[in-house]
Amino acid sequence: MKLTTKIISILLLLVSLTLNAQTNDSFxxxxxxxxxxxxxxxxxxxxxxxxxxxxxxxxxxTGSGLMNITGFNSIAESDNFIVCYPDGINxxxxxxxxxxxxxxxxxxxxxxxSIYMQNNLNTDPTKxxxxxxxxxxxxxxKILCESTQCYAGAATVAGTMSHSVSQNCNPQNNTxxxxxxxxxxxxxxxxxxxxxxxxxxxxxxxxxxxxxxDEIPNIDQMPNINILDLSYAERHTYLNCDNAELEHIKVIxxxxxxxxxxxxxxxxxxxxxxxxxxxxxxxxxxxKECSQISQINQADNNNSKKLVKIIDMxxxxxxxxxxxxxxxxxxxxxKEKIIQLN
Numbered sequence: 001m002k003l004t005t006k007i008i009s010i011l012l013l014l015v016s017l018t019l020n021a022q023t024n025d026s027f028x029x030x031x032x033x034x035x036x037x038x039x040x041x042x043x044x045x046x047x048x049x050x051x052x053x054x055x056x057x058x059x060x061x062t063g064s065g066l067m068n069i070t071g072f073n074s075i076a077e078s079d080n081f082i083v084c085y086p087d088g089i090n091x092x093x094x095x096x097x098x099x100x101x102x103x104x105x106x107x108x109x110x111x112x113x114s115i116y117m118q119n120n121l122n123t124d125p126t127k128x129x130x131x132x133x134x135x136x137x138x139x140x141x142k143i144l145c146e147s148t149q150c151y152a153g154a155a156t157v158a159g160t161m162s163h164s165v166s167q168n169c170n171p172q173n174n175t176x177x178x179x180x181x182x183x184x185x186x187x188x189x190x191x192x193x194x195x196x197x198x199x200x201x202x203x204x205x206x207x208x209x210x211x212x213x214d215e216i217p218n219i220d221q222m223p224n225i226n227i228l229d230l231s232y233a234e235r236h237t238y239l240n241c242d243n244a245e246l247e248h249i250k251v252i253x254x255x256x257x258x259x260x261x262x263x264x265x266x267x268x269x270x271x272x273x274x275x276x277x278x279x280x281x282x283x284x285x286x287x288k289e290c291s292q293i294s295q296i297n298q299a300d301n302n303n304s305k306k307l308v309k310i311i312d313m314x315x316x317x318x319x320x321x322x323x324x325x326x327x328x329x330x331x332x333x334x335k336e337k338i339i340q341l342n
Contacts, residue, residue, distance in 0.1 A: 021077075022067070027116060029109045036086035036113060037064050039073040040121060043080065051081040051127035052117050053285065054110065056136030058159075059092045060266060066133075069263040070278050079286060082123055086113055088135075095138035096162045097197070107142060111149050115325060125324070129285040130154040133258060134188060137179075138162055138197060144177075145169035148325055150290035152176065155281040158256050158267075159188050160197040166206060174244035177207055178284045180277060182231070182254025186268050200248065204238070207246050213238035217248070226273040233259070233274055247284065249275075 021042060026035045044050065053076070057066040063085030067073060076083045086109070088094075094101040117123045128151050130140045137159025144154055145165055155178040161169070181200050183190045192199030198206070208215070217236040224232040231253030238246040251259060255269015260276035310318055310326055318326070326338055 022073070024064075027112070029112055030105045032089060032104070034086065034089075034109050034113070035063070036084055037067060038082060038084040038117070038121070039067070039076055040082045041077045041080050044082070044121075046122055049122050049124040051129065051286075052114070052121075052123035053081060053083045053129045053131065053282070054113065055083060055085045056093060056130070056132030056139050057085070057088065057091075058132075058134030058136050058266070061091060061136075063087045065265070066136075069261060069265050070258065071261075071276075072278050072282070075278060075282050079282065081127075081286075082117065082121055084113065084117060086110065088139075093135050093139035095135060095142045096164045097135070097138060098162075098164075106139060107146055110139075110143055111147055111325070114149050118324070126150070126290045127152055127288070128290075129288070131156065131281050131285075132159065133157040134159045134256065137188075138165075141165060141169075141203075144171055144173075144175050148172075150175075152288040152290045153285040154178075155284055156180070157258060157277060157281075158182065158185055160192065160200060160203045161206070162197045163194075166198050166202070169206065169210075171210060173290065174211060174242065176245040176284070176288050178245075178247045178249070178281065179203060180249040180251065180259065180280075182251040182257065182259075182269065182272070184253055184269055185256045187256040200250075204236075204246070204248055208238055208241075211238075211241035211244040211246055213241040213244075213246055222249070222274055224274055229270060229273045231270050231272040231274075233272060245284075245288075249280070 022037055022039050024037050026033050053072065055066055055072060057063055067085045072083045088106065089101055089104045092101055094104045094106040114128055118125055130143060130151050132140045137156035138161065140154050140156050141161040142165050150173045153176040157180045181190055188196050190200050192202060217238045220235045222233040222235055231251055234250045236248040236250060251272045253270055254272045257267040257269060257271045258277050259272040262271060310328055328338065
């Protein structure tokens with residue numbers, strides 16, 4: 001009852017905040033108009049560099065629709081960060097799932113969106129975070145595997161990795177990861193499938209191998225405060241990872257849902273009400289920071305080539321600068337994508 005009351009209060013506050021502080025925006029990427037909505041806390045000033053949380057919707061959803069049900073805006077108001085909800089083309093993301101938007105450059109769009117938020121709202125490039133549900137979760141993992149950007153943390157719900165992304169994953173940063181998934185998910189099976197993606201066990205094994213974590217996780221049962229929801233949750237924490245955190249909340253009996261959210265959004269199956277997933281997600285992400293230099297697609301060293309020019313991710317010639325993704329173009333035609341973090 002207390003959790004339900006808290007959720008209702010947060011959603012009522014969200015309605016009030018959303019009317020005052022949300023902004024609809026767009027830009028052209030690869031010839032397509034890309035739409036998004038963002039929320040900045042009422043205390044925001046242009047001189048303050050705040051963290052950025054990007055929230056990715058599932059198939060048939062929109063960014064604004066997801067904003068209206070999750071309550072991230074009210075958390076952003078209280079904890080002082082900016083949250084952005086982009087729209088996929090045709091209400092979906094190209095996460096290499098073969099059947100969805102296979103020609104759309106969503107990876108490049110999210111990278112450009114991150115830079116846009118840095119340039120226009122002064123967001124902190126060392127404190128960029130991802131979260132998403134279903135197809136949005138698949139997109140999060142594609143970004144972690146292939147992006148030139150550094151995302152300090154990612155928290156995903158009810159979506160794993162496509163088989164092709166899993167087979168070709170080559171992460172450039174040790175992003176802290178939290179994955180939430182119901183064992184009775186009837187849309188994205190906990191056990192994986194040829195059509196949707198790898199299993200949750202395979203997902204955790206993939207990132208556990210990247211991060212050299214201990215083989216067996218530490219398992220804690222989360223408080224089962226709602227015995228009427230026919231489900232309960234365990235928190236699996238993988239220890240001794242190399243400069244990364246890896247966790248999984250296993251919702252035993254849970255469906256294809258946001259735990260803790262009763263609002264109808266298109267989910268299927270049991271909604272676990274033992275925890276409020278948006279708050280759990282932000283508690284996990286909050287404070288995490290990229291501290292290393294990320295060099296992506298680095299060209300082979302060649303003493304005969306010379307640096308010709310430097311451009312930003314929008315193709316504009318620029319000078320070298322820190323905390324900004326840049327492309328170095330050499331005399332032999334090779335390119336090197338870098339970001340030098342302070």
